[in-house]
């Protein structure tokens with residue numbers, strides 16, 4: 001008689017660096033993952049997964065996965081590896097690092113990670129405690145949102161802002177530099193519901209994205225000029241008499257200095273800088289103030305130019321001036337992250353950092369490895385996990401040059417031999433989400449989500465946390481119980497269970513329900529700042545901050561030194577122009593006249609899935625979106641192969657000629673693997689590793705290039 005296969009269901013949370021953090025269910029039959037679906041009961045993510053994750057169970061069985069520890073046998077980058085055992089791998093890492101420490105000191109080792117896995121246990125900072133104890137260089141992790149977070153903390157403090165689910169109550173919704181339909185899909189139904197009830201949806205984006213196409217009104221400022229636009233809106237609100245004076249006087253700091261500065265932003269000047277007409281600016285100011293509740297959802301892309309932080313501060317002023325915080329569904333949504341009661345110090349253990357330890361930022365890996373940073377000691381050992389810098393970090397040609405160094409001992413933990421892992425001396429096989437335990441916070445909603453191990457790891461894959469347990473044991477760190485806790489124990493250890501946001505729930509609650517909406521008010525009644533109560537020093541919105549120095553917000557930098565860079569912050573919000581634009585760098589623009597923006601691909605999650613043929617088919621080959629006039633001037637027709645280049649590098653793609661983008665701007669989306677593109681290049685070959693003004697944020701929208709047809 002045939003026995004029915006045993007079917008079990010486990011709770012999951014999408015592991016990706018995506019604001020949605022979908023609640024999932026793993027379906028397991030006879031130890032095999034047979035399906036992964038969205039959890040229909042989850043109020044925000046409602047049971048649908050995106051195109052990237054719709055076959056997530058099959059992703060676990062991808063035949064290209066790294067399943068065993070590998071040692072390089074060919075030249076760096078040749079992708080020639082031999083299988084070795086875990087014992088051999090850990091012994092070799094221990095021996096090589098011990099030698100490096102003896103010869104150069106422990107700071108010659110550089111850990112390098114990001115949010116490729118977003119879990120508390122397996123994510124961003126899961127190796128920090130180990131590396132801090134070892135005494136390595138500290139890795140500052142500011143790929144994303146550190147500039148806007150710094151601006152946010154300075155202006156409104158660590159508040160979670162508006163609940164994304166409260167948007168159903170909004171009457172005027174502004175989505176600013178965010179392509180929700182691709183990048184924040186599960187927020188979109190809430191926007192649509194409001195729209196159906198009569199709300200106006202405005203998208204402010206430098207090109208006509210999918211989301212801009214679905215909006216009632218698309219405003220298209222030139223890349224990196226949003227600060228001027230925001231200041232222009234503030235000025236128009238003041239000129240038009242639309243400011244909610246009572247609320248502003250009670251709950252903000254800076255009147256009258258802000259109006260004084262704003263009024264310098266004359267309608268003509270703003271129109272000239274941003275390309276947005278003075279009438280549109282005035283209309284926006286009037287509508288945003290008068291149609292309440294009005295709300296702004298800020299996208300990460302707002303920070304990606306020289307003046308990114310200042311831009312975010314200026315945008316933060318708009319709902320305050322309009323009195324939007326008075327209403328449920330009014331105010332600002334940046335990252336709900338700040339409400340999560342997580343003890344980040346327990347995660348990354350800054351107490352182990354030795355005084356005067358140096359810091360290397362993620363965005364400047366190429367400089368660090370090639371010697372341009374003049375590091376003493378040089379980086380001799382590199383450990384990369386949860387990130388794919390050759391694809392995702394700027395100046396990627398310099399990174400490849402650095403990773404090719406014969407004297408660099410490079411270890412990575414990965415799912416695939418990515419364009420970064422191709423250069424590794426040792427590749428360690430990492431588990432996928434269905435194969436390990438974790439707890440997911442979210443930067444797009446207020447739910448904590450449990451991720452249960454549903455199946456045994458394939459091959460010999462181990463979770464990141466397990467890899468760091470093995471390394472801790474090799475280095476004799478297991479005297480600290482933190483280094484021997486299981487993955488689930490770590491999850492429990494990191495949460496501040498007695499915080500009011502947890503409302504008395506415990507781990508058992510998660511085992512029964514899978515997720516929990518933090519006790520921060522419900523979407524129908526959350527009204528955090530109707531009466532001020534901002535978690536700033538004054539308790540008010542701080543348009544004016546005196547004596548602040550530039551800093552990087554935790555968790556991007558784990559409280560190492562709060563105020564490290566020392567430059568003073570401009571006390572008022574304002575407009576700091578892009579470094580690379582025809583208006584600000586004429587000489588560079590003569591050679592490279594086009595501003596490129598490189599937003600997220602609809603069909604990839606950063607560089608994940610960009611190696612799967614069916615996902616590449618869905619997303620389409622690397623394209624370069626350009627305006628008809630720009631194409632014509634270069635004899636480029638739709639579909640032609642083109643090369644995009646500047647002094648930093650080049651890449652090729654197929655031209656897509658369209659009115660969706662204005663003259664002078666081109667768009668090429670991110671994630672494509674350069675090894676799979678038509679030339680050995682992708683967008684980050686041309687992007688700059690200079691920081692933005694606040695929070696050491698990247699400047700991916702602040703790059704000039706030229707384009708020509710490839711024959």
Ligand SMILES: Nc1nc2c(c(=O)[nH]1)N[C@H]1C(S)=C(S)[C@@H](COP(=O)(O)OP(=O)(O)OC[C@H]3O[C@@H](n4cnc5c(=O)[nH]c(N)nc54)[C@H](O)[C@@H]3O)O[C@H]1N2
Nearest residue numbers: 177178179183206209223224299300301599600605606701
């Ligand atoms: N499908 C998909 N979803 C993702 C990701 C992915 O790779 N793929 N990645 C995840 C991650 S890590 C993040 S951070 C989020 C990011 O999600 P978003 O915040 O939506 O970021 P982007 O898609 O990079 O850019 C959003 C929009 O900003 C526009 N933009 C760029 N520069 C400017 C500018 O200077 N001014 C204005 N007004 N608009 C500008 C772009 O044209 C783009 O349409 O998405 C997450 N979700």
Ligand SMILES: Nc1nc2c(c(=O)[nH]1)N[C@H]1C(S)=C(S)[C@@H](COP(=O)(O)OP(=O)(O)OC[C@H]3O[C@@H](n4cnc5c(=O)[nH]c(N)nc54)[C@H](O)[C@@H]3O)O[C@H]1N2
Nearest residue numbers: 114116117143144386387388392413430598606607608700
């Ligand atoms: N030009 C340009 N560049 C950008 C951006 C842009 O808009 N434009 N966006 C920036 C932003 S917002 C971000 S967040 C970064 C993202 O950059 P990355 O964090 O580098 O993003 P991913 O491509 O997702 O890389 C994650 C890697 O980690 C691996 N991984 C996933 N889970 C695990 C795990 O559990 N263990 C281990 N060991 N490995 C795992 C995956 O296989 C993948 O190779 O890119 C930045 N780069």
Ligand code: SF4
Nearest residue numbers: 014018020021022050
């Ligand atoms: S990538 Fe984002 S939208 Fe897709 S399943 Fe994961 S959390 Fe949901």
Ligand SMILES: [Mo]
Nearest residue numbers: 017143144300
């Ligand atoms: Mo990101």
